[in-house]
Amino acid sequence: MQQLAGPIKYQEWNLDTAQMSVQEFRDRTGGVMLALNKLQQIFGYVDDSAMPMLGKVFNLSRAEIHGVKSFYHDFKSSKPGKYTLKVCQAEACQAMGSQKLTEDIKAFLKVDFHETTDSGDFTLEPVYCLGNCACSPNIMIDNETYGRVSIEGFKTLADALSKEAV
Amino acid sequence: MSIKIYIPRETTSASLGAELIARAIDTEAKYRNIDIEIVRNGSRGACWLEPLIEVESAAGRVGYGPVVLEDVPDLFDADFINGGKHAKSLGDVEALPWFKNQERLTFARCGIIDATSVSAYESLGGFAGLKNALASDADGIIQEVLDSGLRGRGGAAFPTGIKWRTVADCDIEQKYIVCNADEGDSGTFSDRMIMEGDPLSLVEGMAIAGLAVGADTGYIYLRSEYPLTQTILNEAIAAATDAGYLGSDIQGSGKNFTIEVFMGAGAYICGEETSLLESLEGKRGQIRFKPPLPAIEGLFGKPTVVNNVISLATVPVILEKGGKHYAEYGQGRSLGTMPLQLGGNIKQGGLVEKAFGLTLRQLIEDFGAGTATGRPFRAVQVGGPLGAYFPDELLDTQLDYEEFAKAGGMLGHGGVVVFDDSVDMAKQARFSMEFCAVESCGKCTPCRIGSVRGMEVIDRIVEAQNEEDRESQHIVLKDLCETMESASLCAMGGLTPIPVMSAIKHFAADFNKGELQ
Numbered sequence: 019m020q021q022l023a024g025p026i027k028y029q030e031w032n033l034d035t036a037q038m039s040v041q042e043f044r045d046r047t048g049g050v051m052l053a054l055n056k057l058q059q060i061f062g063y064v065d066d067s068a069m070p071m072l073g074k075v076f077n078l079s080r081a082e083i084h085g086v087k088s089f090y091h092d093f094k095s096s097k098p099g100k101y102t103l104k105v106c107q108a109e110a111c112q113a114m115g116s117q118k119l120t121e122d123i124k125a126f127l128k129v130d131f132h133e134t135t136d137s138g139d140f141t142l143e144p145v146y147c148l149g150n151c152a153c154s155p156n157i158m159i160d161n162e163t164y165g166r167v168s169i170e171g172f173k174t175l176a177d178a179l180s181k182e183a184v
Numbered sequence: 185m186s187i188k189i190y191i192p193r194e195t196t197s198a199s200l201g202a203e204l205i206a207r208a209i210d211t212e213a214k215y216r217n218i219d220i221e222i223v224r225n226g227s228r229g230a231c232w233l234e235p236l237i238e239v240e241s242a243a244g245r246v247g248y249g250p251v252v253l254e255d256v257p258d259l260f261d262a263d264f265i266n267g268g269k270h271a272k273s274l275g276d277v278e279a280l281p282w283f284k285n286q287e288r289l290t291f292a293r294c295g296i297i298d299a300t301s302v303s304a305y306e307s308l309g310g311f312a313g314l315k316n317a318l319a320s321d322a323d324g325i326i327q328e329v330l331d332s333g334l335r336g337r338g339g340a341a342f343p344t345g346i347k348w349r350t351v352a353d354c355d356i357e358q359k360y361i362v363c364n365a366d367e368g369d370s371g372t373f374s375d376r377m378i379m380e381g382d383p384l385s386l387v388e389g390m391a392i393a394g395l396a397v398g399a400d401t402g403y404i405y406l407r408s409e410y411p412l413t414q415t416i417l418n419e420a421i422a423a424a425t426d427a428g429y430l431g432s433d434i435q436g437s438g439k440n441f442t443i444e445v446f447m448g449a450g451a452y453i454c455g456e457e458t459s460l461l462e463s464l465e466g467k468r469g470q471i472r473f474k475p476p477l478p479a480i481e482g483l484f485g486k487p488t489v490v491n492n493v494i495s496l497a498t499v500p501v502i503l504e505k506g507g508k509h510y511a512e513y514g515q516g517r518s519l520g521t522m523p524l525q526l527g528g529n530i531k532q533g534g535l536v537e538k539a540f541g542l543t544l545r546q547l548i549e550d551f552g553a554g555t556a557t558g559r560p561f562r563a564v565q566v567g568g569p570l571g572a573y574f575p576d577e578l579l580d581t582q583l584d585y586e587e588f589a590k591a592g593g594m595l596g597h598g599g600v601v602v603f604d605d606s607v608d609m610a611k612q613a614r615f616s617m618e619f620c621a622v623e624s625c626g627k628c629t630p631c632r633i634g635s636v637r638g639m640e641v642i643d644r645i646v647e648a649q650n651e652e653d654r655e656s657q658h659i660v661l662k663d664l665c666e667t668m669e670s671a672s673l674c675a676m677g678g679l680t681p682i683p684v685m686s687a688i689k690h691f692a693a694d695f696n697k698g699e700l701q
Contacts, residue, residue: 047403047444047446047464047465047466048446048463048464048465048466049466050466050467051446051447051448051449051463051464051466052446052466054449055408055447055449058449076466085468086466086467086468089451089468089469089470089625090448090449090450090451090469091449091450091451092408092449092450093449108370108371108569108619109370109371109528109565109569109601109612109615110370110371110527110528110599110601111370112528112612112615113527113528113529113601113602113603113604113607114528114529114556145409145450146368146370146452146569146619146622146623147368147369147370147371147372147409148195148409149195149367149372149373149375149376149409149410150195150196150199150231150373151370151371151372151373151525151527151528151533151599151601152196152231152232152373152525152526152527152530152533152534153196153199153200153231153234153533154527154528154529156199158409161411161412162198162199163195163198163199164199165196165199165200166200
């Protein structure tokens, strides 16, 4: 079931790059959200040093920017592993054994939610519904959803991805 | 002439390997020197048959599914490009009872055509509704929507035409159309399916809404869990703009309408309309007090239509065939069709569009063919994480807004999640509180604190050492649920007690087991 284009290549955090990449959102509807989403995409997280910079760009206080950033699950504060792995915790997947799958994945990767494996390959996150509820249980790796996931299938996939990540 | 092969490009098929299959078919055809044209359609909604590949040959359009990568050489050996027999043959897909027994209005084109092709869309009636709308006036458009009886498909079931009328009546120049595509309810995927399979119907519906209320700017607020949907929507918007159905001077009418896709960032509460508007303004997704209603003071304080994807995507067929035609489907105050989504532990899961009035049992047994595990049915949750859990005794409830309310449930966005007899309903009740605690926006106390206390009380009920203790905790939980229900600012805290109390009412024994299973 592997069909990934390879890991997303995140850039190292750089405040100048960050500042340049958010300028275009200055006068756009929901500019702060657009900017945070953009930084998240480029760097894999939004460094704390971005708060005063974004405050200046959008004429808001640091606290207001931090308030937006901390509200949403997607905006991270530290660099994730090479792959972000989300395992669905919502009802439709529960009905197909997602709790057992989650436990097995945690045991296999030796991490809990919001943690990164020692190898640096995977950061594990919970997610509530991937919109593929007729093919549960579901997981998402970076931008791709995988349906009817078994622990055996997951292990094969994870091994293949780890090799690719090197 | 090349043979057309339809391979879905949408999340469900992709999640089961369709991208690799598409590449393999392309490679194999080249190797065998066969002239084929691969068309990337959406899903027809039979998720249990995905990836469902169809071939348009001299023998008509025939399907094969569910296809796995290993089938590809076999399919060629079986001459599937000419409709040859194979173990995965489905014949004419539309003749399968699963499709034949549906009534598709909103999803009429979904899964049949290349999702982002304007000409394919037009060939099946697309943009006829918009053309009728352009020939009519604002009052005429709103009257058709009122006549159709369409009620908001996002869950609240508020009459769409009345909402539009309210916005249209505001004497303010700047107005907005906002499409709520933050489909966060577990068990629901109809928004995603139509946005990936027939996105132009949403584009058309939004443009019609713009004409009706006098708005020239539209936003689609899309949840970040749907990255493929984002790509497809943007392609569809670009195609519609190129064809003169969006942008300035639409079809020479002098009217303008633009649509922008705006990505959320992982927050269930942003599916609540005022929270969504806050987020779209670039703020924390905390809900607003109502009134004022968004129809009067919405995005940036301007009159705003906030409609669900399905509501908007249903508007084109209403304008094409007339509101009265749409209202011929359904019953009572639940008119038209409802796209129901069968998920969870179900053998034949997917999207079933049917006029209101079907029973839950017909849906689960006739369309769904029972549980996926083959174990006995135990419970079903309808309407997402804030919907009630029903036992077998309530399966004869009709899928209808009023009938569901009478049975103590809600139809919501039409998500139906089935559980077999291995489910622990005390655990499900606890999860409802836990989910509310994780996703609460934090603005009001009953939701923010009540959900955490709810988890604790359910733990105490389950672990109670004697009947007296258990009974006293039940009293506390009931009281807490009443507080959440009547004092929360929005449906998140206000409806979380529904799954909890329904689990206690219908599955009381699960709360007396001494521990969560």
